[in-house]
Amino acid sequence: xxxxxxxxxxxxxxxxxxxxxxxxxxxxxxxxxxxxxxxxxxxxxxxxxxxxxxxxxxxxxxxxxxxxxxxxxxxxxxxxxxxxxxxxxxxxxxxxxxxxxxxxxxxxxxxxxxxxxxxxxxxxxxxxxxxxxxxxxxxxxxxxxxxxxxxxxxxxxxxxxxxxxxxxxxxxxxxxxxxxxxxxxxxxxxxxxxxxxxxxxxxxxxxxxxxxxxxxxxxxxxxxxxxxxxxxxxxxxxxxxxxxxxxxxxxxxxxxxxxxxxxxxxxxxxxxxxxxxxxxxxxxxxxxxxxxxxxxxxxxxxxxxxxxxxxxxxxxxxxxxxxxxxxxxxxxxxxxxxxxxxxxxxxxxxxxxxxxxxxxxxxxxxxxxxxxxxxxxxx
Amino acid sequence: xxxxxxxxxxxxxxxxxxxxxxxxxxxxxxxxxxxxxxxxxxxxxxxxxxxxxxxxxxxxxxxxxxxxxxxxxxxxxxxxxxxxxxxxxxxxxxxxxxxxxxxxxxxxxxxxxxxxxxxxxxxxxxxxxxxxxxxxxxxxxxxxxxxxxxxxxxxxxxxxxxxxxxxxxxxxxxxxxxxxxxxxxxxxxxxxxxxxxxxxxxxxxxxxxxxxxxxxxxxxxxxxxxxxxxxxxxxxxxxxxxxxxxxxxxxxxxxxxxxxxxxxxxxxxxxxxxxxxxxxxxxxxxxxxxxxxxxxxxxxxxxxxxxxxxxxxxxxxxxxxxxxxxxxxxxxxxxxxxxxxxxxxxxxxxxxxxxxxxxxxxxxxxxxxxxxxxxxxxxxxxxxxxxxxxxxxxxxxxxxxxxxxxxxxxxxxxxxxxxxxxxxxxxxxxxxxxxxxxxxxxxxxxxxxxxxxxxxxxxxxxxxx
Numbered sequence: 114x115x116x117x118x119x120x121x122x123x124x125x126x127x128x129x130x131x132x133x134x135x136x137x138x139x140x141x142x143x144x145x146x147x148x149x150x151x152x153x154x155x156x157x158x159x160x161x162x163x164x165x166x167x168x169x170x171x172x173x174x175x176x177x178x179x180x181x182x183x184x185x186x187x188x189x190x191x192x193x194x195x196x197x198x199x200x201x202x203x204x205x206x207x208x209x210x211x212x213x214x215x216x217x218x219x220x221x222x223x224x225x226x227x228x229x230x231x232x233x234x235x236x237x238x239x240x241x242x243x244x245x246x247x248x249x250x251x252x253x254x255x256x257x258x259x260x261x262x263x264x265x266x267x268x269x270x271x272x273x274x275x276x277x278x279x280x281x282x283x284x285x286x287x288x289x290x291x292x293x294x295x296x297x298x299x300x301x302x303x304x305x306x307x308x309x310x311x312x313x314x315x316x317x318x319x320x321x322x323x324x325x326x327x328x329x330x331x332x333x334x335x336x337x338x339x340x341x342x343x344x345x346x347x348x349x350x351x352x353x354x355x356x357x358x359x360x361x362x363x364x365x366x367x368x369x370x371x372x373x374x375x376x377x378x379x380x381x382x383x384x385x386x387x388x389x390x391x392x393x394x395x396x397x398x399x400x401x402x403x404x405x406x407x408x409x410x411x412x413x414x415x416x417x418x419x420x421x422x423x424x425x426x427x428x429x430x431x432x433x434x435x436x437x438x439x440x441x442x443x444x445x446x447x448x449x450x451x452x453x454x455x456x457x458x459x460x461x462x463x464x465x466x467x468x469x470x471x472x473x474x475x476x477x478x479x480x481x482x483x484x485x486x487x488x489x490x491x492x
Numbered sequence: 493x494x495x496x497x498x499x500x501x502x503x504x505x506x507x508x509x510x511x512x513x514x515x516x517x518x519x520x521x522x523x524x525x526x527x528x529x530x531x532x533x534x535x536x537x538x539x540x541x542x543x544x545x546x547x548x549x550x551x552x553x554x555x556x557x558x559x560x561x562x563x564x565x566x567x568x569x570x571x572x573x574x575x576x577x578x579x580x581x582x583x584x585x586x587x588x589x590x591x592x593x594x595x596x597x598x599x600x601x602x603x604x605x606x607x608x609x610x611x612x613x614x615x616x617x618x619x620x621x622x623x624x625x626x627x628x629x630x631x632x633x634x635x636x637x638x639x640x641x642x643x644x645x646x647x648x649x650x651x652x653x654x655x656x657x658x659x660x661x662x663x664x665x666x667x668x669x670x671x672x673x674x675x676x677x678x679x680x681x682x683x684x685x686x687x688x689x690x691x692x693x694x695x696x697x698x699x700x701x702x703x704x705x706x707x708x709x710x711x712x713x714x715x716x717x718x719x720x721x722x723x724x725x726x727x728x729x730x731x732x733x734x735x736x737x738x739x740x741x742x743x744x745x746x747x748x749x750x751x752x753x754x755x756x757x758x759x760x761x762x763x764x765x766x767x768x769x770x771x772x773x774x775x776x777x778x779x780x781x782x783x784x785x786x787x788x789x790x791x792x793x794x795x796x797x798x799x800x801x802x803x804x805x806x807x808x809x810x811x812x813x814x815x816x817x818x819x820x821x822x823x824x825x826x827x828x829x830x831x832x833x834x835x836x837x838x839x840x841x842x843x844x845x846x847x848x849x850x851x852x853x854x855x856x857x858x859x860x861x862x863x864x865x866x867x868x869x870x871x872x873x874x875x876x877x878x879x880x881x882x883x884x885x886x887x888x889x890x891x892x893x894x895x896x897x898x899x900x901x902x903x904x905x906x907x908x909x910x911x912x913x914x915x916x917x918x919x920x921x922x923x924x925x926x927x928x929x930x931x932x933x934x935x936x937x938x939x940x941x942x943x944x945x946x947x948x949x950x951x952x953x954x955x956x957x
Contacts, residue, residue, distance in 0.1 A: 271903035
């Protein structure tokens with residue numbers, strides 16, 4: 114595809130709206146495919162959910178529609194990230210373990226593994242009480258088993274975002290920060306994005322604006338029922354090493370991990386209110402006592418460990434909790450990738466590949482029909 | 493007998509008229525002013541007794557300690573006595589760990605978390621010592637003068653080894669005088685103020701005259717120190733503290749001459765700044781104060797922040813000292829009473845005039861004890877974030893990589909993410925970035941302060957289910 118010459122200084126082959134992980138990864142892959150790319154970011158890259166999430170590189174427990182993407186991301190990208198973008202982003206292949214705390218949990222866990230096996234997926238395995246104890250010797254004895262994904266892990270979100278940014282810039286991607294897009298227009302085959310820093314043009318537009326993406330989609334008639342929300346996490350003071358894998362629980366919302374520096378990050382889809390127009394979310398610790406309880410149920414020795422900080426990032430949530438990764442249903446030369454509903458971090462490397470394929474070939478080599486932008490549209 | 497139709501445990505929770513956070517002079521005065529006007533007031537404080545830092549342990553003190561600590565300290569007794577006599581609700585040992593936007597205050601007390609609803613809030617959390625990042629400031633054997641004074645007030649604990657006091661500002665000289673009275677051996681006082689620039693001082697002549705009472709006290713302290721024969725070094729620069737595992741020596745220059753003193757204990761102090769953790773956490777508006785070189789909340793003439801119903805009084809609103817804090821507290825208490833429709837709407841003019849009178853010395857003090865740039869914006873090899881061991885040089889590198897504010901330093905280096913949550917390094921980080929990026933501190937901004945405001949264990953949080 115040839116770059117279109119334009120007298121305007123703000124012209125490129127593709128405009129990407131949003132400098133979160135999905136946008137940075139898309140910009141990188143598009144540039145790798147030979148296109149000239151400009152990325153517009155309202156604040157600074159990785160400012161919201163992309164820079165401050167829990168960093169789980171998790172295929173475990175995913176919606177079936179996401180599994181092919183999650184596995185491709187993990188096997189083709191995460192485990193070789195340094196070779197692809199010049200930094201491993203702090204990736205640690207720690208494995209993920211989702212613990213079963215009761216017989217009911219165990220039945221549920223085994224049913225899930227059997228269901229996945231039936232579909233040809235073998236990345237999640239049932240492990241019994243003894244195996245759990247080998248993986249996490251310090252865990253409370255009431256745990257009866259769990260689901261184990263040995264090649265999962267975690268990374269450092271801001272490091273990954275920065276690494277993608279630097280890699281994209283190395284390929285010539287122009288990143289314009291502090292440039293909130295006020296509106297987008299499509300005229301005579303050209304997309305136009307108006308910002309306070311000028312008007313930018315390109316034949317292709319990629320919408321990776323996260324919690325703000327639905328507004329841009331709506332401007333071209335791709336109406337989706339996405340809502341913005343805050344996603345809360347808290348971190349403890351440093352404690353002696355006691356757990357290597359990232360942990361989740363079958364029966365209650367929890368995700369937690371201990372970093373090398375000893376701090377423990379606790380999360381698990383805990384939502385709080387977000388004011389997308391003011392671009393901030395307010396931590397609501399009232400919703401976190403249950404997570405604290407779950408942690409000390411599993412590891413009673415953490416009772417007196419102090420919480421250093423709780424924080425939140427703003428994210429877009431879809432009603433079915435799977436993202437939109439899709440060409441526009443209404444406009445030409447527009448690709449959406451947003452609404453990752455609190456689990457977009459692991460998918461972000463593959464999102465860029467899919468977006469680049471959709472732009473350059475009009476189709477994706479991975480199954481993405483479940484993520485159509487018009488799946489909620491009424492006939 | 494209670495009416496069986498209205499079970500007691502289902503009674504609607506009480507909504508207070510006013511919650512005051514901090515029982516120092518500002519908080520006590522705010523609570524008293526509001527209580528006297530008929531408001532339902534709750535005074536919260538972390539300490540076991542009222543007094544704050546300035547009048548700490550005032551209700552427990554004995555004659556000997558009163559002699560050591562001086563008349564300005566003893567004055568606090570009258571406030572404490574008024575609190576006792578007023579019968580207002582005072583929760584001691586109550587640590588506020590979060591305040592919601594709707595003003596709900598979350599308190600940890602006796603190992604349990606409690607939620608308090610209130611119509612208005614006075615934050616009187618006072619000042620904290622300005623960070624003093626010099627080489628070696630993280631070594632064991634270095635502490636702040638404020639910490640030294642708290643030990644003295646709380647438990648009559650004084651150093652058993654000779655101490656070097658370094659820095660500038662009234663608290664440093666006060667502590668020196670108190671230590672002298674307590675018989676502590678002071679090896680030297682290193683004064684880092686630039687020395688009086690009389691051209692500037694004269695421009696503050698009216699300020700000086702108006703605040704003569706303060707100046708006389710300050711001169712008295714200095715006289716007390718000097719007449720004790722303690723080595724007093726003026727115009728100190730290039731201060732560094734040396735030692736491998738603990739303090740062995742301080743090196744510095746005084747009036748251009750290199751000096752070294754062997755010692756095991758150094759107390760540092762270069763003034764106090766408003767403790768704005770709470771107001772930042774609420775996202776109240778703040779502005780950079782170029783004279784006091786710190787952040788101050790933006791307040792109306794009653795002390796109300798940009799958030800309706802939330803007031804700040806005392807040193808947390810800008811450094812004015814204990815008496816100003818008390819007057820500001822009273823003003824805020826009256827403002828709250830007015831806004832809730834209690835009593836005759838008072839205009840507060842008298843309190844404002846008093847405050848203005850007492851603040852007239854500030855321009856002189858701000859200039860006289862303005863901490864030197866070298867002690868606020870340190871050289872590359874000096875640790876700035878003590879918790880995560882991030883140096884000034886590392887922050888400058890981040891600015892060169894595109895870091896535009898304190899929040900990004902967290903992502904680049906975990907600066908400000910340790911146990912103190914930026915309390916120790918926040919001001920330094922703002923000033924380093926501002927200088928390196930050639931931006932005013934106002935544009936650089938501050939850390940986004942996250943809950944919990946105070947330490948809270950997992951078990952304590954879980955108990956709040």
